[in-house]
Amino acid sequence: MQEIAEWALSTAALRGASYADTRIGDERSRALATKNGKIASASDAESQGIGVRVIAEGAWGFAASGNLSREAVEATAAKAVAIAKASARVKQHDIQLAPEKPATADWTSPFKIDPFATSVEQNLDLLLKIDSELRSVAGVTLAETNMNFRRDEQWFLSSEGASIHQTKYTTGVGYTAYAFAGSEIQKRSYPNSYGGQWQNKGYELVEELKLVENARRVGEEAVALLKAERCPEGVFTIILDGSQLGLQIHESVGHPIELDRVLGMEANFAGTSFLTVDKLRNLRYGSELVNIVADARQEHGPGLGTFGFDDEGVPAQCTPIISNGLFTGYLSSRETAYTIGANRSGGTLRAEGWNRLPIIRMTNISILPGVHPLTREQLIAGTDSGIYMETNRSWSIDDKRYNFQFGCEAGWEIKNGNRTRMLKNPSYSGITTEFWNSLDAICSRDQWVLWGTPHCGKGQPQQVMGTGHGAAPARFRNIKVGSAYKGN
Amino acid sequence: MLTKDQAGEIFDRIRKHSTAEEVEVLFYGGKSALTRFANNTIHQNVAEENYGVSVRTAFGGRTARATTNKFDNESLKRVVQATEALAKVQQPDRDLLSMPDAGTLTMQGPPSRHFDQTAAITAEQRADSVSKIVGIATKHKLTTAGIFSTSESVEGIFNSRGLSDWHTQTSSEVSITMLAGNSSGWQKANSPDIRNLDPQALAEIAAKKAIESANPKEISPGKHTVILEPAAVLDMAGFMFFDFGGLAILDQRSFLNNRVGTKLFGENINISDDVAHPLQSGAPFDGEGVRRRRVPLVENGVVKRLVYARATAEKMKNSEYKDKVGIIEPTGHGFPIPNEMGEAPMNIVFAPPKEPKSIDQMIASTERGVLVTRLWYIREVDPYEKILTGMTRDGTFYVEDGKVRHGIRNFRFNESLIHMLSHVEEMGTPVRASGEESFDMVVPAMKVREFNFTEVTKF
Numbered sequence: 001m002q003e004i005a006e007w008a009l010s011t012a013a014l015r016g017a018s019y020a021d022t023r024i025g026d027e028r029s030r031a032l033a034t035k036n037g038k039i040a041s042a043s044d045a046e047s048q049g050i051g052v053r054v055i056a057e058g059a060w061g062f063a064a065s066g067n068l069s070r071e072a073v074e075a076t077a078a079k080a081v082a083i084a085k086a087s088a089r090v091k092q093h094d095i096q097l098a099p100e101k102p103a104t105a106d107w108t109s110p111f112k113i114d115p116f117a118t119s120v121e122q123n124l125d126l127l128l129k130i131d132s133e134l135r136s137v138a139g140v141t142l143a144e145t146n147m148n149f150r151r152d153e154q155w156f157l158s159s160e161g162a163s164i165h166q167t168k169y170t171t172g173v174g175y176t177a178y179a180f181a182g183s184e185i186q187k188r189s190y191p192n193s194y195g196g197q198w199q200n201k202g203y204e205l206v207e208e209l210k211l212v213e214n215a216r217r218v219g220e221e222a223v224a225l226l227k228a229e230r231c232p233e234g235v236f237t238i239i240l241d242g243s244q245l246g247l248q249i250h251e252s253v254g255h256p257i258e259l260d261r262v263l264g265m266e267a268n269f270a271g272t273s274f275l276t277v278d279k280l281r282n283l284r285y286g287s288e289l290v291n292i293v294a295d296a297r298q299e300h301g302p303g304l305g306t307f308g309f310d311d312e313g314v315p316a317q318c319t320p321i322i323s324n325g326l327f328t329g330y331l332s333s334r335e336t337a338y339t340i341g342a343n344r345s346g347g348t349l350r351a352e353g354w355n356r357l358p359i360i361r362m363t364n365i366s367i368l369p370g371v372h373p374l375t376r377e378q379l380i381a382g383t384d385s386g387i388y389m390e391t392n393r394s395w396s397i398d399d400k401r402y403n404f405q406f407g408c409e410a411g412w413e414i415k416n417g418n419r420t421r422m423l424k425n426p427s428y429s430g431i432t433t434e435f436w437n438s439l440d441a442i443c444s445r446d447q448w449v450l451w452g453t454p455h456c457g458k459g460q461p462q463q464v465m466g467t468g469h470g471a472a473p474a475r476f477r478n479i480k481v482g483s484a485y486k487g488n
Numbered sequence: 489m490l491t492k493d494q495a496g497e498i499f500d501r502i503r504k505h506s507t508a509e510e511v512e513v514l515f516y517g518g519k520s521a522l523t524r525f526a527n528n529t530i531h532q533n534v535a536e537e538n539y540g541v542s543v544r545t546a547f548g549g550r551t552a553r554a555t556t557n558k559f560d561n562e563s564l565k566r567v568v569q570a571t572e573a574l575a576k577v578q579q580p581d582r583d584l585l586s587m588p589d590a591g592t593l594t595m596q597g598p599p600s601r602h603f604d605q606t607a608a609i610t611a612e613q614r615a616d617s618v619s620k621i622v623g624i625a626t627k628h629k630l631t632t633a634g635i636f637s638t639s640e641s642v643e644g645i646f647n648s649r650g651l652s653d654w655h656t657q658t659s660s661e662v663s664i665t666m667l668a669g670n671s672s673g674w675q676k677a678n679s680p681d682i683r684n685l686d687p688q689a690l691a692e693i694a695a696k697k698a699i700e701s702a703n704p705k706e707i708s709p710g711k712h713t714v715i716l717e718p719a720a721v722l723d724m725a726g727f728m729f730f731d732f733g734g735l736a737i738l739d740q741r742s743f744l745n746n747r748v749g750t751k752l753f754g755e756n757i758n759i760s761d762d763v764a765h766p767l768q769s770g771a772p773f774d775g776e777g778v779r780r781r782r783v784p785l786v787e788n789g790v791v792k793r794l795v796y797a798r799a800t801a802e803k804m805k806n807s808e809y810k811d812k813v814g815i816i817e818p819t820g821h822g823f824p825i826p827n828e829m830g831e832a833p834m835n836i837v838f839a840p841p842k843e844p845k846s847i848d849q850m851i852a853s854t855e856r857g858v859l860v861t862r863l864w865y866i867r868e869v870d871p872y873e874k875i876l877t878g879m880t881r882d883g884t885f886y887v888e889d890g891k892v893r894h895g896i897r898n899f900r901f902n903e904s905l906i907h908m909l910s911h912v913e914e915m916g917t918p919v920r921a922s923g924e925e926s927f928d929m930v931v932p933a934m935k936v937r938e939f940n941f942t943e944v945t946k947f
Binding site: 084119325396398425 | 531883
C-alpha cells in the first residue's frame with residue numbers, strides 16, 4: 001500500500017501540487033437483522049480504494065478511485081491536481097495550513113474478540129432469541145433487532161512525510177419493540193434507539209449489554225405506553241437519561257462547535273453556527289456544572305470518535321469545549337485552525353471512507369460526570385416534582401443550532417422524589433444556551449456511558465460518520481415540555 | 489463507464505464461482521464530481537469513479553448478500569463465498585420467492601435519461617459557472633455558498649433465471665445559498681439534462697430572497713396560512729411515502745393501517761408513483777429487476793393503492809388485510825433483497841390542480857400568511873398522526889393584504905401531514921423539485937390553512 005500511495009504523491013508533485021496527502025482504505029462490514037422471528041437482512045460488504053487530496057495554485061482538489069492499478073492511481077492524482085487548478089479560478093486567498101509535525105505510526109483500536117471471527121449462526125441465534133423475548137409480550141406487534149460490525153483499515157501518507165497506518169473495529173447492536181393499537185404506534189428500544197449502542201469495540205460489546213435480559217421489559221414498556229397518560233404540556237423540571245443527553249450534546253454542542261460551520265463553509269447544507277469566533281472564551285454556554293470535552297484519545301474510552309490520528313495526520317487530542325460553563329474551544333482542522341490564528345489543529349478532520357474528502361467531524365463530545373457520587377435513583381429521589389425522559393424518538397434543531405426540540409420514547413412523572421406513572425409522547429424544547437444554563441445536577445462517573453451515534457450526516461456529497469458522546473443522567477430546571485403536540 | 493457487456497462477463501465469472509441454486513448480481517457506480525463553494529470561494533472540489541457488484545445467492549428459502557468493488561477473480565470468488573456462508577447458516581424462510589425471470593421485462597421503460605452534455609461537463613466549466621454565481625453575490629454585496637455537481641451512473645441487474653436489465657443516466661444539480669448580514673435566501677434544482685439548469689437565474693432568486701428578508705421581524709407562532717414553495721412541500725410529503733409499501737401495513741408500522749380506502753386528504757390531492765413521467769428520474773426496474781409500474785396512490789384525497797415487492801404481494805394476498813388494501817400485485821417497487829423495509833414508491837408525482845396558481849397569485853389572495861422557501865431538520869414526532877417537526881430556513885416572509893411585507897424570524901413547526909394535505913387551498917403546477925430531507929419529486933407549491941407553528945427561533 002505504501003508503494004501505491006507513493007505513486008499518487010509523486011504524480012501530484014509532478015503535476016504541480018504544493019501539498020498532497022493520500023488515504024488508501026480497505027473497509028469491511030457485516031449487517032445482520034431480524035424482524036418478527038425471521039432473518040430480515042444478512043449482508044457483507046467490502047470496499048477498497050484511494051483518495052488523493054492536493055493543494056495546487058493555492059486551492060484544494062480531491063479525486064478518488066476504486067481502482068488501485070498504477071495507471072488508475074496516477075490518473076486519479078493527476079485529476080486531483082487538475083481539479084485544484086480549476087478551484088483556483090474562484091478563490092479569495094491561498095489555502096494555508098496550521099503546521100503539524102509529520103508522524104509515522106501504526107494504531108489499532110483495542111478489541112477482545114474479533115467480531116468477524118464470531119459465528120454468524122450464533123449471532124443470528126442471539127438476535128432471534130431477543131426477538132422471541134420481545135414478541136412473548138402480548139401486544140408487541142413488531143420486533144426488530146440488528147447487529148453490525150465494521151473493520152476500517154487505512155494507510156495515510158502525505159507529501160510532508162507522514163506515514164500512518166490505522167485499523168479500527170466497530171460493533172453496534174440493539175433492538176426495538178413496536179406496539180400498534182387503535183390509532184397509535186408506540187415503541188421502546190434497547191440499549192438505545194436507531195440501532196442500539198455502538199462503540200469501537202469487538203464482539204465483547206454484544207456480551208456486555210445484557211441484551212436478552214432486558215428484552216421482556218422493553219416489550220412490556222412498549223405495550224404499556226399505549227395505555228399511559230400523555231405527557232403534560234408546560235414548564236417542568238426534567239431529568240434526561242444518559243443516551244438522550246448524549247444526543248442533546250451532539251446536536252446543541254457538537255455541531256455548533258464545528259469550526260467549518262462557524263466559518264460559513266457549511267452554510268448551504270448543514271448550516272452555520274451561533275458560536276461566532278467572538279464568543280470563544282466569552283460566552284457562558286452553561287451552568288458551572290457543565291464541563292464538556294472533545295476527546296479522541298484512547299484513554300477517553302472506545303467511542304466512535306476515538307482514533308490514533310485524524311484523516312490529515314493530526315494526533316488525537318482532548319480539547320476543552322465548555323469549562324465550568326464557559327465556552328472554551330472549537331473542533332478544528334489544519335486549514336480552519338490557521339484561519340482563526342490557532343497554533344495547531346484540534347485533529348478532527350475525518351472522512352466517511354477512502355472516496356470522500358475529510359471534513360471536520362465530532363470526535364467524542366462528552367459531558368464530564370459530576371464529582372460527587374450521585375446515581376440516577378438518587379437524582380430522582382432528590383427531585384420534588386418533574387418528568388424523567390428516556391431514549392430518543394425524534395430530534396430537530398435549527399441551522400444555527402439555537403432552537404431545538406426532542407421527543408423521547410418514554411417518560412415517567414416524578415412526585416416527591418418518586419418515579420410514578422408512565423407518560424407517553426414526552427418532548428421538550430428550548431434555546432441551546434438557556435437549556436445548558438439550566439443544568440443543576442449530573443450523576444457521577446459510575447452512571448456515565450460513552451454512547452455511539454453511528455449515522456451523523458454532514459457535507460456535500462453527504463457523508464455519514466460515527467461520533468461518541470459520554471453522558472450521565474442530568475437534571476434541568478424550567479424546561480418547556482410538550483410543544484410537539486401543541487395544537488395537534 | 490462500465491458497460492452492460494462488461495457486466496455480463498463479470499456475471500458469468502460470478503456464476504462459475506457459485507454453488508447456489510440461484511444467483512443475482514446488482515451492478516452500480518459511475519463517475520461523479522461536485523464543486524462546492526462558500527465565502528465566495530471554491531473550498532471543496534471532488535471527483536470519484538467507482539463501481540461495485542452486490543451478489544445475492546439463494547438456497548431453498550435462505551438468502552444473503554455480499555458486495556465488493558473489486559472485480560478480479562479472487563475478489564469475486566471471495567464475495568460469492570461470503571454470501572453463500574451467510575445464507576447457509578439460516579433457517580429456511582417459506583416466504584422467500586424464487587428470483588424473477590426475464591418475463592418481467594415486457595414493459596416499456598422510460599425515455600433515455602443519459603445526456604452527453606451532462607456527462608461532458610468539466611471541473612473548469614463548473615468553476616466558471618460558480619464564478620458567475622459569485623459575481624451575482626458580489627454585485628448584491630452578499631456572500632454565497634452552494635454546490636454544482638454532475639454525474640454519470642450505471643445500475644444493472646443480472647440473475648441466473650435469465651433476467652438482465654441495465655440503466656444509465658446522468659444527473660446535474662445546483663444549490664445556492666445567498667447570505668446577508670442577518671438573512672439568507674436559497675434555491676436548488678436538478679435534472680438529468682444540464683441544459684435544463686440555469687444557475688445564474690437561481691442565484692438571482694436566492695439573492696432577492698436574502699435581500700428582501702433582511703432585518704427579520706419576530707411574529708408570534710400559532711396557526712398561520714402558509715405558502716410552501718415546492719421544495720418545502722417535497723421535504724414534508726417525503727415522510728409519508730415509506731408508509732405506502734405493503735410490508736409497512738403488514739408490519740403495522742404504517743400510518744395507513746386501517747386507512748387504505750378512506751378519504752385521508754383533501755379532495756384536491758392526487759398522487760401517483762410514475763417512473764416514466766418526463767420530469768422523473770431513476771431506473772425503470774426495482775431491486776429484484778421487476779419493471780416499475782405506474783401506481784395511483786391517492787385519488788381525490790382517498791388512499792387508493794399501495795406498492796409491492798413480489799414477496800410482499802404474496803404475503804398480502806394471504807393476510808387479514810387482503811380485502812382492505814385495494815389491488816394487490818407486484819408493482820416493481822421492491823428494495824434489493826434481503827431487506828427490512830420491503831418496498832416504497834420513489835418516483836412521486838403530484839397531479840396538477842384544476843386551476844393552478846402561481847406563487848405570486850397565492851400571495852395576492854392571502855390576507856395574512858407566511859411564505860416559506862425551505863424547511864429544515866424535519867423529523868417524525870408521531871408516526872400514526874404523522875406529526876412532523878422542523879424549522880423554516882433561508883427566506884421566510886410575512887404576507888399581508890396580498891403582498892410580501894418583510895422577512896420574519898424562522899419558526900419551528902409541529903404539523904400533521906394528514907392535516908396539511910387536508911387544508912390545501914391552492915396549488916401550483918407541479919415541478920421537479922429537490923430539497924434536503926427527502927428524495928426528489930414532482931410537486932406543486934401549496935397554500936395551506938392553519939399550518940401549526942409552535943415556536944420561533946432567534947434569527
